[in-house]
Every structure is written in C-alpha cells, then in structure tokens.
Amino acid sequence: MNANKLPASAVAAVCLLTALPSALGLLGWKLDFQHVDIPFDVFPEQSIKPQIQAYYDLAGAFLHTILEWTAFCTAIVTGLFSFVHYRLKRDVTTPIIGTALFFSGLLDAFNVLAADRLTFPVLDLNRFLPFTWAVSRTFNVAILLAGTLPFLIRRKAMERRTQPQELRYLLLVGFLFGLMAYAIIQIFAVVIEVPESLFPESPVPRPWDLLPLILWLFAGVVVFPMFWKLHPSLFAHALLISAFPAIGAQLHMAFGSTALFDHHFVCAHILKILAYCVPFLGLILDYGNAHRADLALRETETKLGAARQIALSLLPPDQQEAKGLEAAGFSYASEAVGGDYYDFLHLSENRFAAVVGDVSGHDLAASILASQSRAYLRAYADSLTDLSDVMTRLNNALVIDTQQRRFVTMFCAVVGGDRHSLVYAAAGHQGYLIRKDQTVETLDSNFLPLGMTDQGQVEISKLDDLQKGDQLLIVTDGITEALSPQGEQYGLNRVLDFLKRNSDRPVPDLIAALRADVDTFCHGQPPADDVTVVLLRWNA
Incomplete structure (x- = not known):
C-alpha cells in the first residue's frame, strides 16, 4: 500500500457511494421527502390529530436538519483532527485545509439553524435554502x-518557511477564513430577502449552483491533483478523492433538484457528508500509518538496543592486566550500533595481542560483521601461532562471508613474550608508535583491507627495540574526524599531542581523559563515525 494514497478499496467505495443515489433513483427507489404520506393502516384517518399531521408535513425539514448537522459535526471533527495531525507531522497544508472545512461546517450549521428559525426569521424557505446552499x-x-493554490503558485517560498512563519501563516489564513464566514452569516442575518434561485421548469433548475460546480471541477481536475503530486500525503489524496462526491452533489442540485426535500436535494446533502468524510478518513488512515510506523520504530529500537548490548558485551574490559604492559581502550558507535571493535588477547608463550577493526559502514550489518571478525580472529589465534597465517585465514573467511560487498580495516599487534618485540599486520589500517622521547613512528598499512x-x-612487519615508556596507539578515523560545532576536526595531531602531554598518567586514566577531551571539543555532539582507541604502554 502506498503510504500517500488511500487504499484502492476506499477509493472504489467512495466512487460507488457517489453513484449509488443516482442508481437508486433510476431504479425507482427515490429518497423523496417533499410529501410523506401518513400510514393509514397505523393511524385511522378519522383519528389523525393536527400534531401528527404536522410531524409528517415536516419530515423533509427534520431530515434536512439531521443531514446538515451531521455534515457540520463531520467538518468540525475533521478540522480539529487536522491540527492534531499538524502537531504530529508538522505539515502546515493539513491544518489549512482542515480550517477551510471547519468554517464550511460552521456555515452549514448557521444555514440549518436559520432554516429551522432558531437564529432569525426566514420568510421563504424555497428562496433561502437553495440560495444559501x-x-x-x-x-x-x-x-x-x-x-491549496499558494502551495502551488509560491511553492519554493512556502517550502522555505520556518516553523514560526508557518504558524503565523496558519493563524492569518484561519483569521481570513473565519472573517469570510462571519461576513456571510452577517449578510444573511441582515438581508432577510434573498434572490430567487430555484426555477423548476428550467433545464437548469438551480443556476446558482453552476458556479460551485465549475469551481469543484477545476479543483478536482486541476488543482487537487497538482497539490497531491507536490505535497504527497494521505490527507492530500483524500482531498482529491473528496472532489468526486462534491461534484456529484452539485450535479444533483444544479440539474436535478426542482423542489425542497426532493430526491436530488436529499442525495446532494448525503454526498456533501461523504465529501466531508473522505478527508476525515485520510486523517484516520494517516494516524494508523503513523502508529504502525511508531510501533515498527520502537521494535527496531528494541532490536538495535539488544544488538548494541550484545556488541558492548563482546568488548573486553576497558583496561587489561598483562605483565610488563599497560593496556586500555574504549569504543562507542555513532548510531545505535556500529562497525568498530577492539580486543585484547592473552596468547600462548606469554604473548599479548591488541587488535582494532573497522568495518565499512556503521549499521547493524557492520556490527554483525565486526562480531564475526572477532570470533574468527579469536578462534584462529588460539590454534595458530604465526600472525600472517591467522590474518590470512581471517581474510579468506571474510571474503566468503561478505562476497566482497563489505570489508574490514584492521590493525593487529602481537607483543612477544620478552616484551621487547612486536609483530603486526596492518590491513588498510595504521598504528602509531610513540617513543619514550616523544617521537612518533607511523606503522603504515602493509595489506589491503580484509574481505x-x-x-x-597477509604480510606482517616486526619491531625489535621496544623499551619502557614506549606507547602503541591504534585509533579509528571516528576520533580524528570528530567535529566541533564550528566544523573543525579533532585530528590526529591533537590526539598525539594530548597523549604526549599526559604520558605520566596511568594508561586507563589517560584513555578516559582523552575521551573526555574529545567530548568537550565536540560539545556533546554525536560523532559522524564510530570511535575506537586502544593504547599500549611498555612499563618494563
């Protein structure tokens, strides 16, 4: 189902209901309330009281009151719901149309109250009702x-409006519509005589109804389709479909109705109610769509939250105990889940490994692939001692799993049991060796990203002269590309300078301070990419 269209069944139902009164008339089942005959099998003719006769004489007026009041209630509810819709979706077109329906309903209420002589005296209903209709x-x-036309004629200007401007425009439109409705009511309240507008013998019995018929044809054929195309929504499509019964109502009145409360008169009022109901149906269906979307969003958030908890549970403790080393790290996703991960491994022969992986993308699929990479690496590292073999097996497994649609950049460093040597594989990922004298060596990539x-x-590189006070830094680009509100990047140099200035602090404290410094730099803004940092320091 198209989220911006009424269901085909609803459109078909509106078309069927629009044609139904005419079909009933052609079949001889007329909704004619000009003269309602008293059932003499129930009321013997000699026992009929004037009050009973009056009730049957006023049957058409009663039906007219019921129909008009139903139309009024429908229009009012639709207008009020349109403002609730605006509060939810911030689509200013909906309350503007709802305001138009609201004041149309008020005018309908005034007409029926006047016709029932509850507001001011009406001398001749045969003049008043056709003209006020x-x-x-x-x-x-x-x-x-x-x-609707301003959104077509001044489209770009309307789209550039801010929310306060939209509210001011909405209030202005509502005031103007209300002023017009009030002016019409005042005119009818003062001018008791209205022009003759019903000519039963004419081919067009109600010529005054040609004007709204022409306007409805223009709206239904030209304006509303363009409006729906430029501002697609269920409500806009419902407005377009509501033109069908509205045009049908005017055809009944202009060319069919020759007397008050005749078949075409009643049909027109029923179709007017239908024309008011269709936008209301659009709002209800839109609320249903919004509710389903909200439920789906909550379900997705729940799943992502569970995935996030699983991903976090796979990360090692922020700090690790290893003889002759200090090791710590942190990782957090830019969204609910991400594709970064880090790990610390205690291997055979007193070796210690630190690994950082960065999967392309930072969505749920990236998080799953990061978990797979972690599992593969741990399994191979437990059974193999050669880092090149471990990384090659990992790479081949990822090629099969991802079908080369995703890749993983990874830096894996294994510190020897003597703590003075290091071998590393840099698959599309760099590391940084900060010497005790504060010089920095870049450990460049030596293989393509995995997968x-x-x-x-997979090639490996080796370092043999590691000493107490040396540090190994592995980061993902989420920290270097973290932005301040002014658009400045945190940058690699700022990371390195921070570590150099605070090299006397314990590694866990230093890592925590670095994270806090990045947060301060970004003023709490979420990063554009996942952030991971691992730091090793030789202390023996």
Missing part, C-alpha cells in the same frame, strides 16, 4: 482553493 458550497470550494580479495598472504 449555493453560497455555502461556493464558499467551501473557494476557501479550499485559497488554501576484499583472497589472493595472497
């Missing part, structure tokens, strides 16, 4: 056009 229908379609090709053996 034409005026109210013209008002209805005119303010709908006034509410890209299964051709060749």
